[in-house]
Amino acid sequence: MATLKDIGIALGLSPATVSRALNGFPEVNAETRAKVKEAADRLGYRPNRAAQRLVTGKSGLVGMILDIQPDMSADQTFFEILTGLTAALANRDADLVLTVDQFDDPTTPYTRMIDRNLVDGFILNAPMPGDERIALLQELEIPFVVHGRSDPAADYPYYDIDNHAVPRDSVDLLTALGHRRIALLNGEAHFAFAAERDIGFQDAMSTYELPVPEAFVAHGALTENYGYTVALPMLAGRLGPRPTAVICASTLIAAGVLRAAQDMDLRVPEDISVIAHDDALPHTRARHFNPALTVTRAALRDACKPLANHLLDRISGAPASDLQTLVRAELIVRGSTGPAPLTEKDPWP
Amino acid sequence: MATLKDIGIALGLSPATVSRALNGFPEVNAETRAKVKEAADRLGYRPNRAAQRLVTGKSGLVGMILDIQPDMSADQTFFEILTGLTAALANRDADLVLTVDQFDDPTTPYTRMIDRNLVDGFILNAPMPGDERIALLQELEIPFVVHGRSDPAADYPYYDIDNHAVPRDSVDLLTALGHRRIALLNGEAHFAFAAERDIGFQDAMSTYELPVPEAFVAHGALTENYGYTVALPMLAGRLGPRPTAVICASTLIAAGVLRAAQDMDLRVPEDISVIAHDDALPHTRARHFNPALTVTRAALRDACKPLANHLLDRISGAPASDLQTLVRAELIVRGSTGPAPLTEKDPWP
DNA sequence: AAATTTATTCAAATCGATTTGGAGTTTTGA
DNA sequence: TCAAAACTCCAAATCGATTTGAATAAATTT
Known part of the structure; x- marks a missing residue:
């Protein structure tokens, strides 16, 4: 696997310049940049994620922890979210690490994954009022985004519909x-x-x-x-x-x-x-x-891109207040609603 | 976050010794090892994954790519596998990166994930005869394990039941x-x-x-x-x-x-x-x-541990022939089977 | 007592990308 | 024409853990 140094040697450039050329920094000659890109392509260069991560301190991974309920009512929605989410993350070169919660305490899998020290942030779903997981992540100052809100006055990144x-x-x-x-x-x-x-x-x-x-x-x-x-x-x-x-x-x-x-x-x-x-x-x-x-x-699918982007932006340091999306569901009138029946035998109340 | 060096400084030891003490190498004094472990515990030391990965060349991540079918018939089984698999992987300090296949060519998501260069191997499921994904991974010499077999004469790691x-x-x-x-x-x-x-x-x-x-x-x-x-x-x-x-x-x-x-x-x-x-x-x-x-x-659940272990062993270099598990399903006779009806009106054939 | 093991520990190199602080060149401006 | 500014590019440090090759001290052998 070719490295930055290899490209540098092949072109008589320093790895620093190669890095800058590939990452779009302005201080590199357009001609040089073109040569570097061509060489990178030709040598099949792929950045070493571990090296990038070591120096940047970011892993490019986000975590999601599933609390699988026996009634499996959430399956459909889960796949829908999973599909959109992985696509949206891939768009920004991030990936999803998935784990299944097998503990009684909902925060345990989070602390475990945090201790294992491999994700930059979390995506939470199905929040509850006073959600413990949210409290934990806020206390540890770990980036996260919530699909939904634990509370209408949420002060963290979220995507939610106006449930009121x-x-x-x-x-x-x-x-x-x-x-x-x-x-x-x-x-x-x-x-x-x-x-x-x-x-x-x-x-x-x-x-x-x-x-x-x-x-x-x-x-x-x-x-x-x-x-x-x-x-x-x-x-x-x-x-x-x-x-x-x-x-x-x-x-x-x-x-x-x-x-x-x-x-x-x-x-x-x-x-x-x-x-x-x-x-x-x-x-x-x-x-x-x-x-x-x-x-x-x-549409549930609409949540995926905002969720991914909010989380990744949060990881990059954007303030939470800029990362809150609230959408209004659209009322679509079809055949299952009609005028109330005229014969009201039971007056109300 | 404490590093190896921090522990070394606190104890007047070199990072090399600290590393050896924590990783159970024999050439370190028992007393020293105890002190190191105590200090690591006290300072809340967690190894930096990126640094480990950079030097070892392994990420501790395995990939799984879902081909979600519209009929969603696989849901139950998917959750069952996911639950057992993440637990078995966590046991060996590995994690699962999940992506959803959204392409026509079944190999595309694999090449994409391989190019992104972040997993050590793959878990495949639902193999077909002459499976393209298997051919691809074999050609690229990327470790993988299959839940099932594309062929009874499979020469790669797998867990399967005797379907014959x-x-x-x-x-x-x-x-x-x-x-x-x-x-x-x-x-x-x-x-x-x-x-x-x-x-x-x-x-x-x-x-x-x-x-x-x-x-x-x-x-x-x-x-x-x-x-x-x-x-x-x-x-x-x-x-x-x-x-x-x-x-x-x-x-x-x-x-x-x-x-x-x-x-x-x-x-x-x-x-x-x-x-x-x-x-x-x-x-x-x-x-x-x-x-x-x-x-x-x-039991589907029985597949999880062997799958995880086979893959991780394969990644560590074990030969494929040692990583093939074939189990026989157990016949359990209950009330839904009984003697054939006596009145055979339609002789056979 | 000298020579040889054995047991511990360390210094330094390494993995590969990013980034800081300069250093040459070239261009611009007065 | 000369100084200042703008361009390009490089050397070296850095991230944190692992590992190689030595070095020191202690134990053992001759």
Whole structure:
């Protein structure tokens, strides 16, 4: 494997000049630079990462630690993120080191990887309010970026969608259609995104002075099964008067709700409106549901580039405040939402 | 961060001695070694990976490139492997760099990662006969280990199960129970493991002088849906006389077959026997099927340690012939297999 | 007691890229 | 025309661990 010195010898130049030529420093003659590049190409030069790392103190590696849940509900999303992330990192010549969390304490794998001293920073996902991992990394002053936020007032780099607006936009649409009894099938309560959507939902409903009975807010994994099992008693009216609209945290949950509605002989959207948040995963297309699903849409894939870039910029010293991306999910109205049923047998409240 | 020199200064020793003391070389005084270890501990010494790598020429990183298929059938197995693999690598102080293949040519991501010059070797999975990736790595003399074999006569490090024996053991059991019309719902035909099982199945059947009509061997993804859709016409007798036993390439496929049998009002095992190969994934327990599933069992998790160790040994220079593990799946007879039905309305052939 | 081992330790070279502090040349400006 | 500025380029130091070749001290042998 050719080194900088080899190129220097071949061209009668010092390694310093060769290094500068290849790294685009201004103080090298254009002609020389061209010769150096040609020679590097010809000799098949590849910088030695270890040498670079030794002198720069950076490894070009970022870590990600997976907390694999038995229900494997996150698989689809995981692959989606992984694909985009590795591509975005490769664009900036960085790579991803992956480990699986097999400990009880969520911070253990982080301290272990930090001790092993091989990554420049971390990508965290699925933050929870008061997330211990974030506290740890902040204390150790190790660069990281979060997919999501542990708290709306996050002071670290992140990419997140406006989870407060997600249910609000849905409620706005539904109330405009005359709905007053609206249920929320949210994600698991310990995740920050779900907590934020709970708040957004409550806020929106109180804006319209609509009550939210306890039975109308559920938490669970983002699975079809959860949607089905929770919707069934709800739509059967076993939890009080049945909702005329259901807001789902994912399209899979909505699929479960649609199945439950079908089993109950309820028509969508005539009897019940369904709206979901859509991560735009490649193999669950809300548009192809029957009826086509009304959604708040924010493609998961969009998160990848900002996550990679924010982290790498942070590692290069950019201030956290410049590395915070908040996007608004797009409301897309399709066939699964319609006017509230006219025959209101159960006045509300 | 403390360095070897720091420890040397603190103890009045040279960095060379400190290095030897910590790395267990024999030529250092036991007393000195103890002092060095104590000091290293006290100063929180962590070897600088880049420096180690620069001088040893090894990175301590191994690469894995995922070819993510849209059907996402491999998810469960992927997480299982990932979990065990990262643990086994961590045991030997190595780490995993993961990338997703986003190219048409399967070798492209390998050449790219090789050019980026950061891993010591690769872990390959899902080999195909005449696998291009294997040819590339062999040509470049880059260490690798394969989960599976592209060919029974593989001359590289691997961990595999005896895929020839898998259907043979099943056929042995079924013929002993009197079955003569046996179908095979195999994996996708382009994978080496499926090809090998095809051969094992044909060989076993011809041992018993039993014919194998074309319609009795199917290939597809290891999904419940595939099992169901293929079994349905088979069990309906639409593809000729229906089989009395079905061998499935995975427990998920078997789940589909069981559902198809139920839909056709066929009892298992009275009307039809079902046997599957079982990867022993944590959340699909063959034992808890109804009826409990007869399987050839080889826990996927068992592959992880040998894979990691074979690769790391190969990187350290061990010969490939010492790094080949072949295991035999264990036949576990449960309730889904029984004597062939007595009333043979359709003599065979 | 002198010669030879053996046991410990050290100084210095090494890996390969980056970067600092100059040193020649050439160009520009007065 | 001469000094200052601008260009180019180089030598050498640096990052931190490993490893080679010696050197010193202690133990053993003759």
